[in-house]
Amino acid sequence: MATVQVSEAEKVYIMHGVRDDLRVDGRGCEDYRHMEVETDVVSNTDGSAKVSLGHTDVLVGIKAEIGKPKPAVPNEGYVEFFVDCSANATPEFEGRGGEELGVELSNTLYKVFNNRHSLDLRSLCICPGEHCWVLYIDVLLLQCDGNLFDAMSVAIKAALFNTRIPKVQVSEDEEGGKEIELSDDPYDCMRLDVTNVPCIVTLSKIGHRHVVDATLQEKACSVASLLISITHKGLVTCVRKLGVGSLDPDSIFEMTEVRNTGTEHPVQTHTRTHTHTHTYIYISEHYSYFFI
Amino acid sequence: MAAGFKTAEPLEYHRSFLKENCRPDGRELGEFRPTTLNIGSIGTADGSAMVKIGNTTVICGIKAELSAPPSDAPDKGYIVPNVDLPPLCSSRFRPGPPGEQAQAASQFIADVIDGSKIIKKEDLCIEKSKLCWVLYCDIMCLDYDGNVLDACIITLLAALKNTQIPKVTINKETDLAEVDIEHKRHLQINKHPVSSSFAVFDDTVLIVDPTAEEESLATSVITAVVDEDDQLCAFHKPGGSSLSAEKLQDCITRSVTRHREVGKLIDKVLESTKASK
Amino acid sequence: VPADRKRVRGPEESQCPLLFLPPAAQTAEPREPRAGRGNGEVRPLFARCGLVSQAKGSSYLEAGNTKILCSVYGPREPERRDEAGVRSGRLLCDLRLAPFSCGKRGAWIQGSGERDLSLALSESLHPAVCLHRYPRAQIEVNVMVLENDGSVLAHAVTCASMALADAGIEMYDVVLGSALRQDGGASLVDPDLAEERGNWLAGYEENRGGVTLSLLPNLNQVSGLHADGELRADTLSAAVRTCMESCHKLYPVVQQAILRAVKRKAPPPEK
Numbered sequence: 001m002a003t004v005q006v007s008e009a010e011k012v013y014i015m016h017g018v019r020d021d022l023r024v025d026g027r028g029c030e031d032y033r034h035m036e037v038e039t040d041v042v043s044n045t046d047g048s049a050k051v052s053l054g055h056t057d058v059l060v061g062i063k064a065e066i067g068k069p070k071p072a073v074p075n076e077g078y079v080e081f082f083v084d085c086s087a088n089a090t091p092e093f094e095g096r097g098g099e100e101l102g103v104e105l106s107n108t109l110y111k112v113f114n115n116r117h118s119l120d121l122r123s124l125c126i127c128p129g130e131h132c133w134v135l136y137i138d139v140l141l142l143q144c145d146g147n148l149f150d151a152m153s154v155a156i157k158a159a160l161f162n163t164r165i166p167k168v169q170v171s172e173d174e175e176g177g178k179e180i181e182l183s184d185d186p187y188d189c190m191r192l193d194v195t196n197v198p199c200i201v202t203l204s205k206i207g208h209r210h211v212v213d214a215t216l217q218e219k220a221c222s223v224a225s226l227l228i229s230i231t232h233k234g235l236v237t238c239v240r241k242l243g244v245g246s247l248d249p250d251s252i253f254e255m256t257e258v259r260n261t262g263t264e265h266p267v268q269t270h271t272r273t274h275t276h277t278h279t280y281i282y283i284s285e286h287y288s289y290f291f292i
Numbered sequence: 293m294a295a296g297f298k299t300a301e302p303l304e305y306h307r308s309f310l311k312e313n314c315r316p317d318g319r320e321l322g323e324f325r326p327t328t329l330n331i332g333s334i335g336t337a338d339g340s341a342m343v344k345i346g347n348t349t350v351i352c353g354i355k356a357e358l359s360a361p362p363s364d365a366p367d368k369g370y371i372v373p374n375v376d377l378p379p380l381c382s383s384r385f386r387p388g389p390p391g392e393q394a395q396a397a398s399q400f401i402a403d404v405i406d407g408s409k410i411i412k413k414e415d416l417c418i419e420k421s422k423l424c425w426v427l428y429c430d431i432m433c434l435d436y437d438g439n440v441l442d443a444c445i446i447t448l449l450a451a452l453k454n455t456q457i458p459k460v461t462i463n464k465e466t467d468l469a470e471v472d473i474e475h476k477r478h479l480q481i482n483k484h485p486v487s488s489s490f491a492v493f494d495d496t497v498l499i500v501d502p503t504a505e506e507e508s509l510a511t512s513v514i515t516a517v518v519d520e521d522d523q524l525c526a527f528h529k530p531g532g533s534s535l536s537a538e539k540l541q542d543c544i545t546r547s548v549t550r551h552r553e554v555g556k557l558i559d560k561v562l563e564s565t566k567a568s569k
Numbered sequence: 570v571p572a573d574r575k576r577v578r579g580p581e582e583s584q585c586p587l588l589f590l591p592p593a594a595q596t597a598e599p600r601e602p603r604a605g606r607g608n609g610e611v612r613p614l615f616a617r618c619g620l621v622s623q624a625k626g627s628s629y630l631e632a633g634n635t636k637i638l639c640s641v642y643g644p645r646e647p648e649r650r651d652e653a654g655v656r657s658g659r660l661l662c663d664l665r666l667a668p669f670s671c672g673k674r675g676a677w678i679q680g681s682g683e684r685d686l687s688l689a690l691s692e693s694l695h696p697a698v699c700l701h702r703y704p705r706a707q708i709e710v711n712v713m714v715l716e717n718d719g720s721v722l723a724h725a726v727t728c729a730s731m732a733l734a735d736a737g738i739e740m741y742d743v744v745l746g747s748a749l750r751q752d753g754g755a756s757l758v759d760p761d762l763a764e765e766r767g768n769w770l771a772g773y774e775e776n777r778g779g780v781t782l783s784l785l786p787n788l789n790q791v792s793g794l795h796a797d798g799e800l801r802a803d804t805l806s807a808a809v810r811t812c813m814e815s816c817h818k819l820y821p822v823v824q825q826a827i828l829r830a831v832k833r834k835a836p837p838p839e840k
Binding site: 333334335336337340347349351353354355356357358359360362370372373374376378379380381382383387389390394395398399401402426428430432434435436437457458460468469470471472473504 | 573575576577578579580582583584585586587589590591620621622623624634636638639640642645663665667668669670671672674677678709711712713715716717718
């Protein structure tokens with residue numbers, strides 16, 4: 001993962017700030033940086049989104065292709081993740097470094113989506129046992145300024161929301177052979193239900209407190225973070241301890257606790273849709289549900 | 293003092309023992325290390341065995357899969373032996389694709405299987421040019437202290453004897469294979485090859501069952517494989533110093549006696565495994 | 570794809586015979602209720618140190634049918650030299666599943682699942698090892714899973730920390746791993762493979778998932794936490810607590826195995 005050099009004095013300064021709930025950039029411990037979500041940014045994909053979180057930039061493109069269902073679940077489609085760590089994002093991604101991180105990130109994404117409700121895979125089935133939609137979710141890290149996981153998950157959710165899968169018709173000919181016909185009308189397409197798609201929240205332990213959305217400098221002060229992916233219902237779909245340090249059980253309980261009452265997470269997740277006026281459409285019902 | 297001598301002058305250290313007709317670990321020149329065998333301990337494999345010769349530990353797991361027979365021999369199946377020397381077993385091996393030694397060992401085992409016909413490959417055919425068994429024999433070294441080849445062959449033989457494959461029929465209507473997991477059969481073991489390895493010190497002194505250290509100091513290493521009919525199935529002498537015909541004959545005679553011992557060991561362990569079930 | 574010339578190749582394609590079971594046998598899979606142990610019980614653990622003669626330290630662990638061997642080499646000169654390794658040592662973890670260790674035969678080449686487990690193992694061990702004591706050095710932890718019958722990561726962590734202790738690597742504490750499978754209302758501790766996979770088709774119910782936790786028992790610190798599936802927050806907290814408890818249950822067995830190895834290496838002076 002991308003790192004920066006932080007001197008001891010700077011570390012002390014950051015840690016004292018966190019103790020007093022005042023971070024270097026003026027945020028409180030539970031504040032995110034300004035986030036911008038733009039959907040439909042890549043024209044030759046079926047769904048795409050770009051998320052900027054501070055200086056972290058993530059682009060997600062989704063391609064839907066027809067494939068064969070997995071033998072174990074013949075009536076479902078499936079999702080494939082690929083994370084590309086562009087060498088432009090940080091020099092550390094050059095060569096093998098980026099590849100290793102890419103595998104790590106995509107493996108985590110598989111875990112995040114390894115449950116029955118995040119995506120209704122049954123809706124991706126075209127013809128049980130024979131044809132289904134396969135969603136190839138490609139994540140491109142353009143710029144890295146900490147908190148990759150959170151930015152990535154929001155971008156994936158936005159891109160899934162944006163995804164339009166063409167409607168298909170399965171017709172049978174006399175010999176029992178099946179034929180798949182794509183609808184001619186480009187607007188006749190299927191949308192995915194993204195209500196249950198989880199968002200990742202990474203909490204970094206700094207001193208005795210934890211912060212969300214840590215910058216690279218803050219990350220250098222933290223020995224351990226906890227990644228939690230959570231749905232709008234408050235269901236946890238993935239937890240991972242990141243980093244080389246350990247956490248005491250109490251802080252884990254504190255971090256995983258979902259405060260259902262109280263303030264909503266102040267993430268401003270806007271989606272800029274591709275309309276003439278570039279109007280911002282506030283789709284809070286889709287994105288701002290996760291509570292901290 | 294002794295430890296220092298051993299580290300500083302390992303060859304001299306060994307020579308001083310060999311002069312007295314014994315070896316640093318207390319063995320005589322012609323003595324094998326104690327050999328123990330454990331059969332069928334891996335439940336996920338179709339057949340398995342683990343052998344220990346002194347410290348050297350090798351495990352073999354056999355997985356049977358279904359495939360189409362080779363086009364040049366439509367009435368045969370496949371046996372795919374591979375030896376893995378993972379970094380776990382010794383600091384001399386690095387992670388990554390198999391090194392030279394592992395490749396040579398795999399090829400040697402494959403040659404022994406083909407040469408001695410442990411299993412008739414015809415026996416693995418289910419239906420001509422349609423379906424056959426593939427026996428993946430993965431042999432993995434867990435502790436590398438010399439003489440892995442002997443250990444590999446013993447563990448392979450014992451694992452093959454332990455292997456059970458389910459009954460397979462081809463459904464006439466659907467033309468698909470049907471596997472009956474309830475009815476399993478053992479493989480027909482046709483020949484029982486057993487290998488014995490030797491090391492030559494200073495071009496003259498012959499010792500059996502060398503340890504890793506002895507192997508690295510020896511001028512030549514030899515492996516002879518014989519079967520139950522006292523026939524020589526394979527002989528492996530990768531370079532090194534030359535050896536007189538007389539010494540060579542000596543190796544083969546010793547291999548024959550070793551074959552008897554190992555054969556008895558495998559039978560005994562198989563009996564006790566059956567009895568405990 | 571260039572042909573792999575470094576191995577003896579089989580046919581291009583082969584299938585696991587279990588794919589060809591008659592349809593009746595596939596669906597009627599009898600789900601045995603935990604073979605006589607309670608939901609909160611761990612499987613009997615067998616642990617030994619110092620079995621691999623060539624390694625600096627090693628350990629073997631058996632929990633039910635899960636069998637894991639681990640060896641530790643080093644500290645030795647690192648292969649990769651960069652600035653990160655100057656001030657403190659590097660811990661390299663490599664976990665592999667033997668090709669015959671699972672129901673379906675595994676590949677020779679390390680898959681992404683194994684790499685993921687290696688990373689999780691490394692993250693769980695890291696906090697316990699005093700790496701600052703080994704500047705400019707690397708410590709290698711090699712784990713081989715000989716048979717996979719569930720809870721592999723948890724047991725690999727325990728096994729690896731025993732091997733590190735056996736190798737005399739300085740540590741703050743041992744690391745104990747424990748796994749839990751949540752299946753609706755039931756929390757199954759130390760699940761076997763069938764329990765771990767659960768019944769995917771019945772998985773539309775909520776509150777199902779797996780948790781693996783690594784604990785430093787004396788310092789009471791959690792060095793690793795991995796969970797997936799779908800868990801309510803309160804279930805997750807309860808699962809973390811249960812895992813910590815079952816880690817403590819393993820501790821005496823692990824302690825005894827390490828003690829035995831230490832006594833053998835340095836026998837107590839006779840009186």
